[in-house]
Amino acid sequence: MNIKELKKSIAFKGMDENDIEQCIKSLNANEKEYKKGELILSAGDITSLFGLVLSGSVTIESNDIWGNKTIMSHVGKLNFFAETYAILENEPMLVDVCANENCKVLFFDTSKLKNTNELYEKWAIKFIRNMLYVSANKNIVLSGRSFHISPRTIRERILSYLNTVSIKKNSKEFNIPFDRQQLADYLNVDRSALSHELGKLQKEGIIKFRKNHFILNTF
Structure with missing residues (x-):
């Protein structure tokens, strides 16, 4: 693992290389690789580990016993996942963590953070x-998703999501981290209905898009 690269993560803000090395050693950091589509953590798991994405990306998914899938969030490079479950003791995960593409993950063991001596x-x-x-920022992300899925129409959900991405990117032209099926799962809508509505929005000149690249038009 590259310590200088890790310093770019918000989790290591204000920490020098010695601090990061101590953190990695004390929390028994362990690097693993996953193929696209591979399950990293499963609903029902009880874990003391949380992961930092070193390369690629992962999705946080809710998959019920009837085969319905909802994408809760996308976790990109140098961002964390499962830290809430790792810190809470004996709390089974309610979501799956899946490799969105080939990726590398650095796992940390939170049980070491509960050592009183380590805390100081x-x-x-x-x-x-x-x-x-990190936790506060994730709360904002999850609350943002509730804004996107609360509108009744698919059009309103699409525009709500694209508007939020535009604000975060500070640009009307951007890429989104989802393919069509993933975007449909994230917005909790049918894929064909989503594609149909995207086509209508493009014909009306409200947006332009190609695959996951979007341009928002204003009048």
Whole structure:
């Protein structure tokens, strides 16, 4: 793993290379590789591990016993997943974590953070502070999704999502991290209905798109 690359993650903000090395050693960090579509963590699992995506990306999915899938969020490079479940003891996961593409993940063992002596280490204080920021940011992301799926029509859901991405990117032209099926799962709509509505929006000149690249037009 590349320490200089890890410093780019918000989880290691304000930490020097020595702090990061101590964190990796103390939390028994372990790197693993996954193929696209491979399951990383499953609903029902109880884990003390949380992951940092080193390359590629993963999706957080809710898959019920009837085969229905909802994508809750997308986790890209140098972002974390499963930290809430890892910190809580004996809390079974309610979601699956799946490799969205070939990826590498660095896992950390939170059981070490519960060691009283470790908590007073300089690296631990900084790391816990940063993880609180990560958690707060994820709350915003999840609440944002509720805005996208609350409108009744597919058109309103699409425009709500694209508007939010545009604001975050500070641009009317951007790429989204989902393919059509994933976007349909994320917005909780039928894929064919989604594609039909996207086509209508493009014909009306409201948006332009090719695959996952979008341009929003204003009048």
